[in-house]
Amino acid sequence: MATIKDVAKLAGVALSTASYALNDNPRISEATKQRVLDAAKALNYQKNGFASDLKRTKTNTIALILSDLSGPYYSDLIRGVQDVCTSNGYDFIACSSIGGDQSTAIKFLKEKRVDGAIILAHNISDETCISYARKDFPLVVLDRKLQHDFIYHVEVDNVHGGYIAANHLIEKGHKDIAYISGPTNSFDNKQRFKGYQQALREHELVHQSKWNFVGNFTKEGGYRATKLLVAQRNLPTAIFFANDEMAIGGVRALQEQKYNVPRDISIIGFDDIELSEYLPPGLTTIKQPKYEAGALSVHLIFQVLAGGDVDNYYRLSTEFIERNSVKKLASKNE
Amino acid sequence: MATIKDVAKLAGVALSTASYALNDNPRISEATKQRVLDAAKALNYQKNGFASDLKRTKTNTIALILSDLSGPYYSDLIRGVQDVCTSNGYDFIACSSIGGDQSTAIKFLKEKRVDGAIILAHNISDETCISYARKDFPLVVLDRKLQHDFIYHVEVDNVHGGYIAANHLIEKGHKDIAYISGPTNSFDNKQRFKGYQQALREHELVHQSKWNFVGNFTKEGGYRATKLLVAQRNLPTAIFFANDEMAIGGVRALQEQKYNVPRDISIIGFDDIELSEYLPPGLTTIKQPKYEAGALSVHLIFQVLAGGDVDNYYRLSTEFIERNSVKKLASKNE
DNA sequence: CTGTTAGCGCATTCAC
DNA sequence: GTGAATGCGCTAACAG
Numbered sequence: 001m002a003t004i005k006d007v008a009k010l011a012g013v014a015l016s017t018a019s020y021a022l023n024d025n026p027r028i029s030e031a032t033k034q035r036v037l038d039a040a041k042a043l044n045y046q047k048n049g050f051a052s053d054l055k056r057t058k059t060n061t062i063a064l065i066l067s068d069l070s071g072p073y074y075s076d077l078i079r080g081v082q083d084v085c086t087s088n089g090y091d092f093i094a095c096s097s098i099g100g101d102q103s104t105a106i107k108f109l110k111e112k113r114v115d116g117a118i119i120l121a122h123n124i125s126d127e128t129c130i131s132y133a134r135k136d137f138p139l140v141v142l143d144r145k146l147q148h149d150f151i152y153h154v155e156v157d158n159v160h161g162g163y164i165a166a167n168h169l170i171e172k173g174h175k176d177i178a179y180i181s182g183p184t185n186s187f188d189n190k191q192r193f194k195g196y197q198q199a200l201r202e203h204e205l206v207h208q209s210k211w212n213f214v215g216n217f218t219k220e221g222g223y224r225a226t227k228l229l230v231a232q233r234n235l236p237t238a239i240f241f242a243n244d245e246m247a248i249g250g251v252r253a254l255q256e257q258k259y260n261v262p263r264d265i266s267i268i269g270f271d272d273i274e275l276s277e278y279l280p281p282g283l284t285t286i287k288q289p290k291y292e293a294g295a296l297s298v299h300l301i302f303q304v305l306a307g308g309d310v311d312n313y314y315r316l317s318t319e320f321i322e323r324n325s326v327k328k329l330a331s332k333n334e
Numbered sequence: 335m336a337t338i339k340d341v342a343k344l345a346g347v348a349l350s351t352a353s354y355a356l357n358d359n360p361r362i363s364e365a366t367k368q369r370v371l372d373a374a375k376a377l378n379y380q381k382n383g384f385a386s387d388l389k390r391t392k393t394n395t396i397a398l399i400l401s402d403l404s405g406p407y408y409s410d411l412i413r414g415v416q417d418v419c420t421s422n423g424y425d426f427i428a429c430s431s432i433g434g435d436q437s438t439a440i441k442f443l444k445e446k447r448v449d450g451a452i453i454l455a456h457n458i459s460d461e462t463c464i465s466y467a468r469k470d471f472p473l474v475v476l477d478r479k480l481q482h483d484f485i486y487h488v489e490v491d492n493v494h495g496g497y498i499a500a501n502h503l504i505e506k507g508h509k510d511i512a513y514i515s516g517p518t519n520s521f522d523n524k525q526r527f528k529g530y531q532q533a534l535r536e537h538e539l540v541h542q543s544k545w546n547f548v549g550n551f552t553k554e555g556g557y558r559a560t561k562l563l564v565a566q567r568n569l570p571t572a573i574f575f576a577n578d579e580m581a582i583g584g585v586r587a588l589q590e591q592k593y594n595v596p597r598d599i600s601i602i603g604f605d606d607i608e609l610s611e612y613l614p615p616g617l618t619t620i621k622q623p624k625y626e627a628g629a630l631s632v633h634l635i636f637q638v639l640a641g642g643d644v645d646n647y648y649r650l651s652t653e654f655i656e657r658n659s660v661k662k663l664a665s666k667n668e
Numbered sequence: 669c670t671g672t673t674a675g676c677g678c679a680t681t682c683a684c
Numbered sequence: 685g686t687g688a689a690t691g692c693g694c695t696a697a698c699a700g
Contacts (some may be wrong), residue, residue, distance in 0.1 A: 001446070001468075003692095003693060003694085004693070004694065004695095005693080005694095013670075013671085014670060014671040014672075015671080015672090015694090016670075016671065016672075016673090016695080016696080016697095017669085017670055017671070019694070019695060019696085020669095020670090020695090020696090023695080025696095027669060027670085028669070028670085029669065029670095032669085032670085044465075046444045046445060046446065047445060047693080047694075048388070048445065048446065048692085048693050048694070049441070049442075049445030049446065049447045050384045050387045050388040050393075050445075050447065050692090050693080050694090051384075051388050051676090051692070051693035051694040051695090052445075052693080052694055052695075053384050053676095053694095054382070054384040054385050054388055054676050054677070054678090054692095054693085054694075054695095055675085055676050055693080055694050055695045055696085056676085056694090056695070056696095057676070059384075061438065068409075069403060069408075069409075069412050069428055074403075075402075075403075078403050078430070082430060082432060085438075086432070086433060091438035091441055092430070092438055093427050093428070093429055093438060093442075094403055094427070094428045094429070094430070095427055095428070096412070096416060096426070096428070098416060098420075099420060104395065104419075104425035104426050104427060107383070107425055108383075108427075110380045111380060111381060111382065111383030111384075111386075112335070112380065112382065112383065113383045113384065131378070134335075219608070219609075219612055223612075248609070248612045249612060251612070251614070252611075252612045252614070255614055255615075274553070275553075275582070275609065277586075278553055278557075278582050278583060278585070278586045279613075280585070280586070280589055280614055281589075337676095337677060337678085338677070338678065338679095339677080339678095347686075347687085348686055348687040348688075349678090349687075349688090350679080350680075350681095350686075350687060350688080350689095351685075351686055351687070353678070353679060353680080354679090354680095354685090354686090357679080361685060361686090362685070362686090363685070366685080366686090381677080381678075382676085382677050382678070384676090384677080384678095385676070385677035385678040385679090385692090386677080386678060386679075387678095387692095388676090388677085388678075388692050388693070388694090389677085389678050389679050389680085389691085389692055390678090390679070390692085391692070
């Protein structure tokens with residue numbers, strides 16, 4: 001592997017001249033620059049990124065840390081992050097936090113291999129986040145609330161989203177509404193549940209614990225939870241799945257028992273993943289501004305890096321997406 | 335940010351002693367090692383990854399380069415790569431190649447910021463791959479065929495997969511089989527189509543071009559292609575979607591026209607993405623060994639890096655997954 | 669405009 | 685065991 005030294009030698013210039021030429025510094029004449037470039041090409045020279053980063057003590061890249069790189073949910077988030085990074089000339093990498101505090105993701109955090117990071121990974125502890133955030137290393141968290149000067153929060157209004165969802169069901173005449181929840185320790189899940197309860201309370205409905213199952217935010221979990229729900233007979237008229245993935249599993253369970261959605265039972269989801277539109281009969285859901293969340297997060301990092309004074313806390317609003325999975329109940333016996 | 339120098343000073347030892355202690359070199363006594371470790375903790379010392387990599391001229395990380403980080407298809411592949419990396423003490427990052435040859439992914443390749451890479455990204459040119467592969471920088475490609483000593487190939491047997499799919503349909507009595515294709519320049523798509531044609535030929539069936547639509551491997555594309563197919567009346571009895579994502583869109587299009595799968599029309603997909611099981615009525619499909627492909631890829635990289643002599647070419651076989659989207663045609667008028 | 673030089677932070681000889 | 689010294693490849697100040 002050729003180094004800049006070789007290039008300089010071949011071009012017959014000083015090492016620094018080669019460096020300047022390669023970095024497009026105006027102090028170098030066109031002629032010599034060209035000579036250096038030619039030499040570089042001839043030697044198939046590629047700069048060593050580490051050496052360069054080491055010297056400049058900045059990496060020009062942002063990391064997005066996800067607990068699982070492959071969830072459908074992340075698609076838009078990634079795009080948002082990526083777009084803003086790219087348009088600011090920054091690079092972007094995604095790291096999985098599988099392995100928790102031992103993972104590659106953490107290595108990147110603690111060894112400062114990136115200039116800033118966005119975290120949406122339940123298996124990374126709060127302490128870890130707190131211990132690595134610094135002035136020149138801002139962190140944006142999407143899934144928790146932390147007290148730290150250089151940790152920034154971007155969250156979507158999950159409480160309100162949960163409220164809208166439950167409220168919609170109620171307005172359609174539903175009174176018996178089950179809640180299939182995400183992991184009980186999930187911040188997002190708690191918020192959605194809070195909104196759900198609030199809507200119920202406002203309509204003087206009570207949440208029955210027999211209609212509360214944990215589905216862990218996965219298809220499989222949603223499937224199992226729904227099966228349990230069905231098994232205990234005495235079905236509710238509607239189910240609120242705390243995310244769309246669980247709703248997908250739920251629809252399958254329902255279908256296996258020959259229940260038709262929405263004829264026999266109404267369902268509503270949360271997230272509006274790409275697939276919800278395609279899930280028969282079209283899943284009514286609450287849309288999260290995922291792209292915006294990603295874009296805003298990077299934006300904040302850049303501002304902090306640029307020395308700007310930025311707020312630590314942002315909340316994005318959700319949007320109601322009506323499709324065909326909720327039926328209006330005819331008789332509202334009030 | 336504390337450096338190793340600070341740690342040495344606080345511990346009252348030489349810089350090298352601190353380095354040895356931190357790296358667990360046996361020449362250091364337990365006592366001094368402990369002192370160094372304490373100092374490091376006290377200063378919240380974290381080594382600078384770049385400096386370390388620079389010195390050791392290896393990064394201990396493997397990159398997976400994907401054209402889109404978020405497809406459902408990639409989930410298993412990522413797990414495969416990740417598992418093998420982790421169990422070999424390597425780190426792993428995923429890069430998107432959005433931006434093609436200007437992307438972050440390419441930066442990592444050319445600046446040698448990783449020790450090896452796995453590529454599944456149609457928007458990276460063959461030339462790029464060829465120009466960066468070297469003995470100490472092996473590349474594994476999953477989506478093309480290249481002639482280079484240090485480029486390794488892992489492919490799944492798409493031809494056979496296509497053959498199995500079409501054959502299954504034929505055995506169930508279908509003779510009029512549409513093919514919804516991926517991007518026409520896709521290597522995988524071509525292979526699948528070849529298998530499909532082969533099965534048809536063996537049964538003396540002819541592929542009718544009016545039943546061939548391009549769906550570009552996306553849900554949306556599958557939806558549109560299927561709509562076109564339906565619009566031209568005179569429906570085939572079965573559709574072979576060149577991947578599951580398109581089948582998802584297809585089911586939606588069919589459903590909108592009140593066609594029931596499989597009662598009115600049979601469909602079969604390709605890939606066996608996680609969702610296929612959940613897509614009513616359960617999508618019959620061809621499973622790709624994605625996890626295995628990822629695992630094998632990393633494995634190869636490690637072998638090359640270790641100086642082993644490895645073959646350049648591997649082919650993994652596909653598996654037929656029967657669910658409920660194909661109906662047996664009663665009358666086989668032969 | 670060009671060349672010399674001093675590190676970036678760390679790992680690693682090689683004497684002691 | 686320890687510590688001084690060297691250099692990984694590059695950038696950027698500084699002096700010419």
